[in-house]
């Protein structure tokens with residue numbers, strides 16, 4: 124039986140799968156061959172489209188039925204292969220896959236192509252995801268956390284999965300979410316926050332049924348479910364007196380608990396673990412290494428085909444700002460690189476893209492090039508914690524693409540090694556908001572992430588246009604160009620009016636929205652800019668600084684070591700520079716700060732105008748939501764500009780060369 128397409132509640136935005144995007148497919152005659160649950164999912168999609176648009180769908184006809192088809196979708200096997208082949212000859216487009224998910228991805232490929240899928244002739248092309256794991260991690264709490272709320276760093280309303288301590292049970296919406304994820308190539312979801320509090324800990328044991336219900340809803344769209352667990356689960360859930368990873372009882376407990384998880388969810392993906400980090404417990408308590416901790420969980424998961432995603436976000440968050448010997452940027456490398464080669468085959472080390480924490484500009488984490496014998500996953504943040512919290516437009520595709528293309532060593536790019544190793548992960552930006560992502564244009568971030576995980580070398584601008592084409596089917600040139608204009612470049616715009624030249628962290632402490640130049644300057648979190656009357660920035664050189672630059676292989680260790688070769692955009696990350704220092708771009712540091720802050724606000728004003736000019740082309744609810752957020756973005760950008768410029772004017776006493784208003 125074909126699986127019905129999930130029905131969206133009134134007012135919920137179809138995001139990049141509006142019915143109209145299926146029109147080219149829906150008017151055609153389609154033949155589907157093969158068997159198994161995923162074929163039913165695909166059949167359901169095509170059946171829904173043809174019911175709307177008047178085409179036809181036929182399933183496994185008798186040989187020689189004499190019919191001709193515009194589209195043939197054929198599953199030839201039942202492997203785990205996710206690729207598909209697609210070509211067009213003699214008026215028929217053919218998609219074949221030997222693995223279940225491949226057929227689904229082939230179908231969505233046809234949807235993406237639109238009318239082009241049915242034009243002309245083209246040779247068979249093979250499409251294969253670069254990374255086997257393409258995951259979103261939800262930082263969703265089951266119970267509302269007193270400080271972090273329902274979703275930690277969530278800017279899209281509540282959680283799709285949980286509300287007030289319970290499973291929401293809105294499985295139709297979860298199914299619809301799975302469908303959106305599949306359509307951009309994502310195949311795994313972690314359903315709870317990496318900070319695992321008391322209630323959430325129980326998802327592993329007596330509340331596993333609630334996770335199983337989510338897994339059932341997501342499975343038809345090829346998505347495996349993962350769970351964040353607490354390292355102290357044996358203590359908090361079973362009353363053992365230790366969680367020592369080398370203790371036999373502890374290991375046995377995990378093995379049993381994991382077997383029970385698989386009894387409930389046979390295709391369970393595995394665990395995500397934040398250990399010895401920001402107050403979460405871990406192996407250090409028992410004098411064990413992170414490899415010991417990860418390998419214990421890997422051993423429990425191995426018989427069932429599961430993976431542990433062990434996070435490398437480990438650093439001292441109780442630092443003294445007076446202590447110049449500790450550098451947070453160094454921490455992940457110092458902790459983990461000595462463990463290279465010690466992790467089990469089904470243990471993946473999940474590394475944030477930068478050494479700090481998802482700032483608008485950071486260098487690529489040196490860990491990503493320094494552990495050739497470890498499976499590394501790259502962690503990105505789709506939720507815009509430090510990039511405007513979905514009140515600002517900040518399309519992160521170009522930033523992610525830069526990270527993925529970066530070559531920490533000569534052999535491979537970050538994208539290639541993550542794809543080969545543990546995969547690509549994004550912290551989700553989705554909640555129960557009718558637009559899924561709060562800001563309707565933030566949908567482009569999730570879509571782009573999924574597509575980059577499939578093809579890390581893809582041109583992000585092309586993916587943006589793909590998202591525009593799907594989300595606004597039949598968009599006029601003016602609309603498509605307007606959407607492209609307000610999104611493309613929005614990351615650099617955000618960078619301009621916030622923290623300059625890679626320095627980071629000039630945000631309000633705690634919630635991380637809006638400017639506070641010294642907000643984290645004297646805090647225990649290891650996040651300092653060291654601005655004084657003469658200059659600003661952190662000396663991370665090997666010669667005179669913290670030595671962080673030396674964590675890179677050549678050429679990067681040399682490039683970053685000297686201000687002469689360090690790229691402007693990272694200069695203050697690596698060096699403490701005088702305000703009068705001349706950048707490669709021909710401006711002094713202080714003039715660059717003034718200029719970018721004025722320019723960033725101007726760019727927001729222009730984007731807001733562009734958006735206003737599209738009012739007649741965008742549905743009113745979406746247009747209004749974005750317009751309202753632009754008002755806030757502009758207010759906030761001006762606040763950023765004026766606080767940052769005033770701060771540095773007061774520190775340095777250097778006037779703006781253009782005499783603009785600084786307070």
Ligand code: GCU
Nearest residue numbers: 275276317318397436480508
């Ligand atoms: C950031 C974020 C936290 C989160 C942490 C993590 O520090 O502010 O809310 O828990 O990252 O990635 O674990």
